[in-house]
Amino acid sequence: MAHKVSDACVGCGACEGACPVGAVTVEGGVAVVNADSCIDCGACEGACPTGAITAE
Numbered sequence: 517m518a519h520k521v522s523d524a525c526v527g528c529g530a531c532e533g534a535c536p537v538g539a540v541t542v543e544g545g546v547a548v549v550n551a552d553s554c555i556d557c558g559a560c561e562g563a564c565p566t567g568a569i570t571a572e
């Protein structure tokens with residue numbers, strides 16, 4: 517399990533700043549979650565202004 521990013525992502529980087537384990541980074545204008553390090557805490561979900569990042 518890991519959080520995943522939808523097409524609604526606008527690359528703002530809010531999730532990147534919110535993630536406590538550095539599992540999400542913005543690459544080429546879109547957020548990418550590293551499934552191996554994501555602990556499913558949900559912090560990115562709360563930080564995302566477009567609801568683009570959600571639990572799988």
Ligand code: SF4
Pocket residue numbers: 519534535536537538539540549553554555556557558559560561
């Ligand atoms: S759910 Fe938590 S650990 Fe996973 S990417 Fe989001 S903020 Fe990071």
Ligand code: SF4
Pocket residue numbers: 521524525526527528529530531532542546547563564565566567568569
């Ligand atoms: S907070 Fe949402 S819109 Fe912003 S980079 Fe992360 S997933 Fe994309």
